[in-house]
Amino acid sequence: HAAKQLAKREETLRHAINHKAALEALIQLVTVRNLSYNCSSWPELHALISAVNPAADDLISLSHGSIQKLVSNSFRVHKDMLRRKLQSTPWKLHLSADVWSAPNHKAFLGICVKFVDPDAKEALQALLALSELPGLDGPGSHGGAEQWKLLQHVLEDYNIWNKVGFYTGDNHGSNDKLCRLLANYLQEKGVDWEAKTRRIRCHGHIVNLAVQAFLFIDSKEAARAALEHIEDTDESAFGTDFSERIKPQRAQGWRRLGPLGKVHNISIHMRENDYRWNEFKKRAGRSLGLDNDTRWNSWFLLLDTTLNLQSYVEWYQKKYYQDLRDDYLTPDEWSALG
Structure with missing residues (x-):
């Protein structure tokens, strides 16, 4: 009788396990918390699961390669869900992008989208891609043409090129070039997209430059000279160049x-x-x-x-x-x- 009760208890515990939900939770844990793929073999994690449900001890007994495949599959599934949402929304999709340099000196372009969920009718945002810049003009370069190459791939991969609304980027001149390339691309497809009116600059960046000038430049002439030096330069990194131009002012002494x-x-x-x-x-x-x-x-x-x-x-x-x-x-x- 005791053996039957024990077997029934174990069966009940096993039936309580949602394998699909558990694996998805494991994938989320690995990706969101940036854990290594071998975390599924950690004794501490197995002890935690066994404490919650003794019948689930072997639930995550997976190899490193299996975890990696699960993560890749989950990424493809979620990406496809996002793709369908973006394609089905009747409203415009607003893009933003920025260059980020990793500690290993590799440059990446992050491309995000803001959109209205057609079902929930609420504003959402999502990361579309975080791709390494190809460095066409040399290591670490991130000109407008290089960024456009990555953005074009994203637009075509998600098939959302006909839904582009506004584009937000910092005041780097390469973003002006990128928007012109985007406008030309859309024009060839019969879509009218005006680069100057659809390009949104980073307000925080502008305010920051004004504060830098206030802090570090001691005359209107010095500020004017710094601005004239980078004016009308298509690929000029406005914020970076402005900071570089005013560094001599700082170098004269913090005091x-x-x-x-x-x-x-x-x-x-x-x-x-x-x-x-x-x-x-x-x-x-x-x-x-x-x-x-x-x-x-x-x-x-x-x-x-x-x-x-x-x-x-x-x-x-x-x-x-x-x-x-x-x-x-x-x-x-x-x-x-x-």
């Missing part, structure tokens, strides 16, 4: 920025020595952070953190007064920062 430049130097002083950095962090509960060319809000975060930790920064600059004598923040400068 010329006044209190903000001193804050930068204090943060650098902390980072130059592990003991000082850990000493401040232990006392204040966190580090100051540091401005960064590629993080547009980094100056704000540095200033905001400094003001929130003012008493600790004052303690630090008093302790290391000999090193920071020229960067010592006075009461008036603290008021200016606030």
